[in-house]
Amino acid sequence: MTEFIIEAQKISPQQRHSFIVESFDNLEGGDAIVIVNNHDPLPLLRFFEQNRASEFKQEYIQSGPGVWKVRLTKNKKEGCCGFCGGN
Structure with missing residues (x-):
């Protein structure tokens, strides 16, 4: 398993969600991204739940x-x- 760190607050707000979604889409099965942010990323998590519900699991590491x-x-x-990496 490979884990990639994304410091969301360092990405411009206009590009943040699309960058994170694209990064997730490029993962191999079993790999992960860790989103680090200065606020709870609830809108992004709702997007994943609505559009990728069967593709991921989430875990809060720090709240x-x-x-x-x-x-x-x-x-x-x-x-x-x-x-094959799950893809």
Whole structure:
């Protein structure tokens, strides 16, 4: 499993969500991104729940007050042995 850190507050607000979604889409099954932000990324998490519900699991690593860290792990495809990376 590979884990990539994205410091969301360093990305311009206009590009932040699309950058994170694209980064997630490029992950191999079993890999993860950790989103580090200065606020709870609820709108982004709602987007993932509405549009990628079967593709990921989330885990809060840190929940404020000044820093939030959320791990989004890309699920492996159903019946995957893991050899191909789950894609």
